[in-house]
Amino acid sequence: MSRSAPTHCPYCALQCAMTLTPTDAANPASPPVTVAGRDFPTNRGGLCKKGWTSAELLRAPSRLGAPLLRGADGALHEASWDEALDHVARSLRGIRALHGADAVGVFGGGGLTNEKAYLLGKFARLALGTSRIDYNGRYCMSSAAAAGNRAFGVDRGLPFPLEDLDGAATILLLGTNVAETMPPFIGHLAGAQAAGGLVVVDPRRTATARLTDEGQGLHVQPVPGTDLALLLGLIHVVIAERLVDAEYVAQRTTGFESLRRSVASWWPERVQSTTGVPALTLRRLARRLASGEGTYILTGRGVEQHVDGTDTATAAINLALLLGLPGRPGSGYGTLTGQGNGQGGREHGQKCDQLPGYRKIVDPEARAHVARVWGVEPDAIPGPGVPAVELLQSLGMPGGVRSLLVHGSNLVVSSPNVAAVREGLDRLDLLVVCDFFLSETAALADVVLPITQWAEEEGTMTNLEGRVIRRRRAIAPPAGVRDELWILAELARRLECTATFDTDPELVFEELRLASEGGIADYSGIDYAMLDRGEAAYWPYPRGSAGTPRLFADRFAHPDGRAKLVAVTVRASAHPAPQPGELTLVTGRLLEHYQSGAQTRRVPELDAAQPEALAALHPSTADRLGIADGDDVEVANTRGTVRCRARVTTDIRPDAVFLPFHYADAQAANLLTSDAVDPISSMPEFKTNLVRVTRVARL
């Protein structure tokens, strides 16, 4: 008798609850489980089409069923696990001996379970002895995380349960398209919509922006790259019109005077000339945000994935603090984490500057604590490494990384300036990729290790609310694939590392609890049993406590208990204006696809609905360029050229072109994006790159 497994979706950070029920395993043509939405506070039984179709990948014909080794003929051939792991360990030892431990790099992912993320960080530092580990969350959450840490002393995406939004009268969404990226989320916007208080800031008229139609709110469509100026203008109005919550600011923040001076010149008419947003709209929006209880400000990648993303997220936080929103019941500020475990993935040691529990790797106390848990001397833990883009830029370069282990990332689709990344991967002595499929990155590897999928494994994830949830196994994996915990343990053994590498997820979690104890992201009071009982577990959850669904009620996490207002300003060089003939490239997601599309492009229904990248152009722009809907076009700049078809739509500004970033090869939007990074967060500039669009003969 098959048993159902209550679990959560494999994709985004909403982590919708679902029930998987095993089906007739003898029928290889049908998915081995059925998927049903399950009631949970975030999704209330709802799933989007990605979640509904997620089981189709479990027995997809293209799923890898055995390790692959690149042979002398240059092709990938099936190998046994012993052959593959022996080869990897032997090669790593050789590279280390020749070039030193930092010649070995590890690239993790925000989709890994907490257990995998934790063990990967430990593996890199102890089994490989390298400081060169970072992960794809650098492309996703790093700016918001840096801003949250700077202002609040802690980075938890939503510092309150998602259900709190239900009672909001006003919600300001900055650069997030939740109606497509996490559709069940929009149920939490209904109250603000009904109150006419949903405000969406986005250069595109997205599905989320359309929720503001018919008097249900406001869509603000600024010039791409001017979000920071827009926020400085809102702060200016809030201060000038005495809309500041003076008591809150006096009692709970520092830095007001400096902030006040920094926005003095951002009067609404100046902001209008920069952003294109009318001064009157700006004033009305500021007044609406300050109109009383029930206001939330939420940011997403649209305003964060910039070279000034940290400062832009900081400005959003400044605005929220001036209005007295964070920590006050029924109001708040948050950032919407994207990847499935984007939150947990940034807490347990995958980041180059971090140890488990969100501890700083340079902090002697943090090092001593983690070293005790790991049973090593603190000196055995390498110091800080380099962030993702810098790590990738060093591939195969003198003094750089010569071998790379990739877990949960499709680098040649999702990285900025992917042509350069591809060249770097080609220069490596060894590329090892763990994946379910031969992704575009796995296809370049020397060794491909096939791994379990979500329905075949146990573990925990931490959703966008900072709530730890259980992933449960519904079916056994195919015979030829392995769990990444097992892979790490086997490699550590072959590398003669004497530290413990458990393969039982619950044991790994128990160790993670100890390692995180006393840190910012303290999981020490959480265990599998309580999660299995359905208890809500929001970190920080120190041992013996009841967890923390809502942060900041009494104090912020800085030593003085106050939040920091940080004066930020616009850097003219951050977003150069388009020259005649140029458009600003805006990238983003589609309802049907997730991240690099490595999974969703393999689901027939999703692929059929959105089989190709389309370059969205405004009718006036298309007219000027002589382009009609459906024409073949090239979108190009000095970094590369995307070849695709045009979609002519009023949903985009005339000065911009939109490309989804889910596609590969000649349709990879990241052929065009810059690997210039934010100086604080090391976030690359994904959102405002200058391009030219031309009509070309049929491809």
Ligand code: SF4
């Ligand atoms: Fe999965 Fe996100 Fe869709 Fe929910 S919204 S079903 S978590 S992809």
